[in-house]
Amino acid sequence: NAGVTQTPKFQVLKTGQSMTLQCAQDMNHNSMYWYRQDPGMGLRLIYYSASEGTTDKGEVPNGYNVSRLNKREFSLRLESAAPSQTSVYFCASMIRDGSYNEQFFGPGTRLTVL
Amino acid sequence: GNSVTQMEGPVTLSEEAFLTINCTYTATGYPSLFWYVQYPGEGLQLLLKATKADDKGSNKGFEATYRKETTSFHLEKGSVQVSDSAVYFCALSDVGGTSYGKLTFGQGTILTVHP
Numbered sequence: 001n002a003g004v005t006q007t008p009k010f011q012v013l014k015t016g017q018s019m020t021l022q023c024a025q026d027m028n029h030n031s032m033y034w035y036r037q038d039p040g041m042g043l044r045l046i047y048y049s050a051s052e053g054t055t056d057k058g059e060v061p062n063g064y065n066v067s068r069l070n071k072r073e074f075s076l077r078l079e080s081a082a083p084s085q086t087s088v089y090f091c092a093s094m095i096r097d098g099s100y101n102e103q104f105f106g107p108g109t110r111l112t113v114l
Numbered sequence: 115g116n117s118v119t120q121m122e123g124p125v126t127l128s129e130e131a132f133l134t135i136n137c138t139y140t141a142t143g144y145p146s147l148f149w150y151v152q153y154p155g156e157g158l159q160l161l162l163k164a165t166k167a168d169d170k171g172s173n174k175g176f177e178a179t180y181r182k183e184t185t186s187f188h189l190e191k192g193s194v195q196v197s198d199s200a201v202y203f204c205a206l207s208d209v210g211g212t213s214y215g216k217l218t219f220g221q222g223t224i225l226t227v228h229p
Contacts, residue, residue, distance in 0.1 A: 031215055033216070033217075035219075040221050041221055042118075042219035043158070043203070043217070043219045045216055045217070048214060050214040056214075090157055092158075094215050101215055102160050102163070103160075103215065103217060105150075105157035105158040105159065106157050107155075107156060107157045108156075
């Protein structure tokens with residue numbers, strides 16, 4: 001099992017450009033999450049998908065959109081990138097059965113917006 | 115809303131020193147508590163967890179006890195190694211209902227261990 005995979009690993013954009021960050025998991029998990037990590041601020045939830053076919057906003061959704069393409073894949077789109085979106089982005093997944101469950105994280109995408 | 119506060123860092127120790135990283139939380143109900151670790155250039159991985167008051171989570175020599183009366187979940191290790199150098203995150207998750215397992219993280223504590 002590859003676990004949670006993310007592409008690309010690194011990306012540099014110019015202000016106003018768009019891009020999609022890809023995430024896939026092969027653990028048959030039903031919930032998936034997108035976080036951003038900024039120095040001194042820990043990880044903050046951008047969007048999540050509790051199950052296939054549903055998506056909801058997290059703490060910092062402005063400037064982002066998501067698509068839960070199927071049970072395996074959950075993409076994050078920046079329609080018009082801004083320097084404030086320079087960050088490291090992590091995707092995570094979890095099987096949710098009503099009790100405590102561990103989230104599994106991908107290796108991250110380091111995004112720089114110039 | 116939920117929040118997690120970790121001790122200010124970074125923390126620098128010599129090998130075999132005792133480690134404590136403080137973590138306190140604010141939450142409604144009875145959250146589950148976690149410590150995640152991030153090694154350089156990698157994603158986060160679960161270090162240990164506790165799901166109810168007075169539970170002690172432990173792994174790789176690290177321990178943390180869920181203290182509801184002080185709303186704390188401090189991470190400890192008796193003798194750190196150079197390989198423990200990483201960023202440590204305290205986190206909480208509401209269980210059940212409409213929480214959908216969302217995690218709230220502390221700001222992270224950078225630990226550097228010197229030989």
